[in-house]
Amino acid sequence: MKSVLIVDDHRIVIAGCRRLLSKGGDYELFEATTADEAFIRFAERQPDMVILDLGLPGMGGLEVLRRLLTEDPHCRVLIFSMYDDPILVARALQAGAKGYLTKNDAPEELIVAIEAVLAGEVYLSHSMARELAVMTHRPGRRPDLTPRELDVLRLLGQGLALGEIAERLGISYKTVANTCTQMKDKLSLKNTRELIRYAVEQHLAL
Structure with a gap:
């Protein structure tokens, strides 16, 4: 068995x-x-x-x-x-x-x-x-992201939800959500799913 x-x-x-x-x-x-x-x-x-x-x-x-x-x-x-x-x-x-x-x-x-x-x-x-x-990986140039943005992006790539990221980093849920919005604007991405994909493609989720 x-x-x-x-x-x-x-x-x-x-x-x-x-x-x-x-x-x-x-x-x-x-x-x-x-x-x-x-x-x-x-x-x-x-x-x-x-x-x-x-x-x-x-x-x-x-x-x-x-x-x-x-x-x-x-x-x-x-x-x-x-x-x-x-x-x-x-x-x-x-x-x-x-x-x-x-x-x-x-x-x-x-x-x-x-x-x-x-x-x-x-x-x-x-x-x-x-x-x-x-599927092909095409890592491109990374726009200038702040340390906080990189931390949030890394945890997104590891599969954490926004609330879990807030708890892990000791910041508010609203701050995490706003950080994601800022990154989507910088990276010209449409949604959180695309942020997750970007984090993985850029090897930030390790």
């Missing part, structure tokens, strides 16, 4: 994963809804693999991934996220994830992904694999 740790702050997602896995194979399942809880469960249970959401409160998913791999370099992590930007997918794979699945993919694909990762393979949906194959 293979053991799987599901890390997601939405219990309805955890419940859905449990239902799917109960029908798709013989798994011992554990769960965590925060990063700190995930580290405790991981140390206690030493699961065969981890299903990890990128949008955990308090700590960016990529940071959680890196810490898990620091504790166990052989850890098999499948990212299961609402984010479908191929640049974030590439960053997760570079950080050591063994697969990436979005919450918009077909439910049965989760079983396929888990089996592939447990077998030692890297799993991506066909559509995501195609997007990664044609």
Whole structure:
């Protein structure tokens, strides 16, 4: 029996994963809804693999991934996220994830992904694999950004929400939002998603 740790702050997602896995194979399942809880469960249970959401409160998913791999370099992590930007997918794979699945993919694909990762393979949906194959990185000149703007941009690239960034930097939510607006103007970007993409392309999310 293979053991799987599901890390997601939405219990309805955890419940859905449990239902799917109960029908798709013989798994011992554990769960965590925060990063700190995930580290405790991981140390206690030493699961065969981890299903990890990128949008955990308090700590960016990529940071959680890196810490898990620091504790166990052989850890098999499948990212299961609402984010479908191929640049974030590439960053997760570079950080050591063994697969990436979005919450918009077909439910049965989760079983396929888990089996592939447990077998030692890297799993991506066909559509995501195609997007990664044609994606090119074109870092350009960075306009002059202030130290605060760079800090906010780096944390955006790590997957933190605006409120989490405010708490991490010890500033107000309004200050973070205004800083994002200023950066969008400087960089000629339309929205926060494009800011995140820019942070990753410029290798600021490390």
